[in-house]
Amino acid sequence: MSIPKTLLVRGGRLWQYRVLTRHSTRACTRFHTTTTSVHNASWASGTSWTTGRALLFSALASSLAYVYGVTNADSNLNASWKKDKMPQYGTAKDLEKAISELRQSLGEDTISTDDDDLHAHGFSEWSSINVDQMPVAVAYPKSTADVSQIAKVCHKYYMPMIPYSGGSSLEGNFSAPYGGLSIDFAFMDQIVAFHEDDMDIVVQPSLQWMALNDEIKDSGLFLPVDPGPSAKIGGMVGTNCSGTNAVRYGTMKEWVVNLTVVLADGTVIKTRQRPRKSSAGYNLTGLFVGSEGTLGIVTEIALKLAVIPQETNVAVVTFPTIRDAAAAAAKIIRTGISVQCVEIMDEKQMNVINRAGSTGKTWDEAPTLFFKFSGTKAGVDDNIKVVESIAQDYKAGRFEFAQDPEAAQTLWSARKKALWSMLSLRTKGTELWSTDVAVPLSRLADLIEISKKEMDDLGLSASILGHVGDGNFHEGILYDNTNPNERVAVEKCVHDMVDRALEMEGTCTGEHGVGLGKQESLLKELGADTIDVMRSIKRALDPYWLLNPGKYDHPNLAPMTCTLTKLQNISRRPQPMLK
Secondary structure (H helix, E strand, C coil): CCCCHHHHHHHHHHHHHHCCCHHHHHHHHHHHHHHHHHHHHHHHHCCCCCHHHHHHHHHHHHHHHHHHHHHHHHHHHHHHHHHCCCCCCCCHHHHHHHHHHHHHHHCHHHEECCHHHHHHHHCCCCCCCCCCCCCCEEECCCCHHHHHHHHHHHHHCCCCEEEECCCCCCCCCCCCCCCCEEEECCCCCCEEEEECCCCEEEECCCCEHHHHHHHHHHHCEECCCCCCCCCEHHHHHHHCCCCCCHHHHCCHHHHEEEEEEECCCCCEEECCCCCCCCCCCCCHHHHHCCCCCCCCEEEEEEEECEECCCEEEEEEEECCCHHHHHHHHHHHHHCCCCCCEEEEECHHHHHHHHHHCCCCCCCCCCCEEEEEEEECHHHHHHHHHHHHHHHHCCCCCCCEECCCHHHHHHHHHHHHCHHHHHHHCCCCCEEEEEEEEECCHHHHHHHHHHHHHHHHCCCCEEEEEEEHHHCEEEEEEEEECCCHHHHHHHHHHHHHHHHHHHHCCCECCCCCCCCCCCHHHHHHHHCHHHHHHHHHHHHHHCCCCCECCCCCCCCCCCCCCCCHHHHHHCCCCCCCCCC
16 A cells, blocks of 8 residues: 555654754754655655555654754753853942932832941851852842842842841852842741641741741741751751751751742742642742752742650760761661651760860760650650660660750750851861761761761861761861961862762752852762753743852853862952942
8 A cells, every 4th residue: 555645744744843953853854855755756666655664764764853853952052051141240330220229219228338248248157168259238128029129120230139048058158259239138037927727837038947936836836947056947948958857857848838939030929829738830849949049039938837746855875986876877767767866976076065165064075976756755765775776786885865855955955066166166267167968878887987087187177977867967177278288188178078979879968058169069960961951940030140140150150169269260240349
């Protein structure tokens, strides 16, 4: 049976709809023409085309077209990025106009250009990385409408915007390498709505998580995500933070129901409604959580809440080596024991706690695990017995348990005050480099052991601590920032730890975020194609690259790196300081 010419033509056209690049369409057109020509030639020569022959030839032509299109897809994507122009931010005159408009519409006291204020919003003693450039102004909005107005004016005058809440991030997340306007939510720190029966709450970004829990404690509910005490909800959303409770309760993304977000042009959106589950549309809530203010400015957050456990107990136990402690933690989690927290600190960190003297207790200076158990009294007692038994297999010392809530707070204070203890020991010219990684549980002991050895070999005051219950740990290293050799050695130690974590199928950051400090590592972790997808999302929502620029960079902006000297000398167009 022969195939009519019109059927072959339809087949060629159908395949054009299956391949979506311009090159592919042209290729399909060529193959359609070729198919028609060959078909005509076969009719002229009297050759009979069976159904099988025709379909085979059509499939071959279509497959070649598909391969041609896919092969060129990457080059098309790269070419499109190369055509992107360097983001052009406003001139000093533009920024003066923007600030004048904002003061007229929102009030004189809403915008600050005070030098001390600018420095406080562009430099952080917490961060392992800082840049010379400061924001040119700081805005203090009081509502979502204010933030929308700020964004509209900044969009009009091409002025970068950097959201700011607690200012306690560790990777230069709120730095302003291209100048611009820092948006401080200090006056947006309220509970908007508390739905006790629904076990959720709507809050503004500058509310501290500890203040939130204190405010609602009589309801029997709490937000279980517990980063550093100074952390605020906005920053917690921006970095998808976690904390000591993550082993049981997960990270911030598990507790965000919806977000109110101001986009780069001032448009206000709400990512979804308030039920605990929804299959409606894209997961925009998840898109903005962890985006560090690069896609939108979060002004309200609806959070799920958990029931405060009936019983909570804290236990501390030492081990002869850091590997023994890490291996014990991994084994306990693997057996399915319900623990709320499993934290680790090495002997150096325990020494720091003793020297700082902030806990009112003298600790054994040995690798230590801190446990928190919660649930019913019977369940807690059973879990403690199992954990004690497993720990003995790893040469654990004697368990110390809290006998009352006050004792529990004292035992747990060593872990919660670890960072402050290190900061209190700094001398003039000394800086703290604190960073984190996370790996699969089975690789945790390996990574901690070798990272600790390399860190100890520096001969500096350095320690390991972290949330080992979910494979996440931190290095904290005190070094002389005026000594270039020390800085280089510390950088290498940190980068080696991160690279090793990636080799173990881990991540360059478990909870601190990318900021400026982890850009190179992010590229290593995800690869160029994945980064290009992220940049495509960024370009769709913020085509002028105004929202927290310098993080998840535009390909034509000079890349940020972990090296301070490079940051100070990179080629960029910072905005002038306004007086």
